[in-house]
Amino acid sequence: MARDRTALHRELVGLAPQVRRYAYALTRNPADADDLLQATLERVLSKPMPEDAELAKWTYRVCRNVWIDEIRSRKVRRDAAPEIEASSGNEASTEQTVAARMALQRAQAGMEKLPEDQREVLAMVAIAGLAYRDAAEALAIPIGTVMSRLARARAALAAHMEAAT
């Protein structure tokens, strides 16, 4: 009954929301994020996984590779698409929701301005939750570089948020 693949599928269903966030952190576009997630899931389900690999780490690695090799070139659609709204739009425009929406838009704009290398490592650590050692291995860079990129990314986001207020 193909139990192993069924179990793998079930684990992927559990991982999918977080992988989707990671995909969105890389693509900054909902449609591209779902394209990337779809390709990642198909790849993980169809390709053999190293026996000693952890599924989550493996999945994030596949996701990053698919992003670099296949999805990243779709910049036109990505750049043309609207940002995700901070709320559904149906709720009352209270001061609080307006403020939350503005903060979200500022953060999204800050994400957009990050250099690719910083965005990548920030997504891997802050969204995928990888340890520095694992991020360094996945990106084939020293841990010191992971640390410096993370610090610069956060400092740049902070500066962007401050400048926008």
Add this chain to the structure above:
Amino acid sequence: MTRASWTDEQISAFLDGELSQADTEALALAVERDPALAARVERLGSANRAYVSAVAAIDRHPMSDDVKSILSTPPTAKVIPFRAKVGAFLTEHRAIAAALVCAAAVWSVSSNLGAQSGNPLSTGPDGLVVASSPLHRALETGVTGAPVQVAANVSATPRLTFASAEDGFCRQFDVSSPAGATSAIACREDGQWRTQVAVFGKARGGDYQTAAGGKSPVLEAFIDQHISGAPLNAAEETKVLSEHWKRVNR
């Protein structure tokens, strides 16, 4: 431990829990004593929180149909073309099968069948239906169309029996209770029944609440992929039940 200054790299690593124990304690102490340092930590931490919130906004965006389809359909090594007879059967039974729809919920619902202590539907890892449970008995010996009481106010009704492409048997069944209705498929392997997919609908006013159109694409997709030949008719099912699910060429 004293430091002339802490770098943004160290503060960032502190936020990620990646500093050594000694440095973590030293920085925490320094933050208590130095408001300027505390402000730097808060500045980077706040930026990180804003970033995580911005990324999490994708959660409110509808998932694409293609992704939903992948998440709702467990893979199989062998794909069997859809058969008209199955389609007709399911169409006939859609009205009574509570159907849902949210792909990502399928597995969680399946596992939730056994999440409550004392639940007569108790399932173990990978949807295993516990052999001593009433549901196991219903699947093992129940006749299609005949409700089997599995707990007070809870009944299970086999709806479809078919031979699987993996040389076993599978059954689609409904479980109804005042709290709602579940339609699921379990397959038998090595004498054990294992729930493969489940869809769920809450009851409203005592009636099953079905999704729009009563469709259950999750179950259909599973059957399409796993069925071997046509579903068993009554005579074939009787024979299989009497032979305790011995697989023979039909």
